[in-house]
Amino acid sequence: MSADDLNDLAAALGRLRPAPAADRDVILYRAGFRAGRRAAAAWPLAAAAASALALAFGALWLYERGRPAQPQVVVRTAPRPPEPAPPPPGRTERPEPIPSPGPPGQTLTEISPAAPPRSAVADKRELEDHLIRWGLDGLTPPGTAPSRPVTVEELLRSF
Numbered sequence: 001m002s003a004d005d006l007n008d009l010a011a012a013l014g015r016l017r018p019a020p021a022a023d024r025d026v027i028l029y030r031a032g033f034r035a036g037r038r039a040a041a042a043w044p045l046a047a048a049a050a051s052a053l054a055l056a057f058g059a060l061w062l063y064e065r066g067r068p069a070q071p072q073v074v075v076r077t078a079p080r081p082p083e084p085a086p087p088p089p090g091r092t093e094r095p096e097p098i099p100s101p102g103p104p105g106q107t108l109t110e111i112s113p114a115a116p117p118r119s120a121v122a123d124k125r126e127l128e129d130h131l132i133r134w135g136l137d138g139l140t141p142p143g144t145a146p147s148r149p150v151t152v153e154e155l156l157r158s159f
Helices: 003-015 024-040 042-066 120-134 152-157
Strands: 097-099 107-109
Touching: none
Parallel strands: none
Antiparallel strands: 097 107
16 A cells, blocks of 8 residues: 555544444343343243153153053073983992991991092082982981080090
């Protein structure tokens, strides 16, 4: 731009007069009113939607509560359990009780002398296997158990 153009522009700007002063309170009031009017439309819609949903759930609950409960029957077929394994060759069907060195009538089942010491869990599993295979008839009668614990002296004398 040339210097003449700038002088013309400066003269034109000098002829402009400012508009009357706007009231600050009126401007802020109108801005707040317009902003609140837009947000105010969303709250009634959200409240109406939540109320409609609550009414729908209440009606569904009353409808389900009024119906009598019908048991649901599910039929499932279980697979057939496998056949028990046959006893190892050379072993009799039931273990032979052997006489014990203790009081008469008390018997012990045969225990392999080369067997390592067993834990209580292994003994429990062995007892469960014995019960599954032979049932309650395979257990010794309850009267054969000693009525009191065996002392160390009695145990040493039995050898």
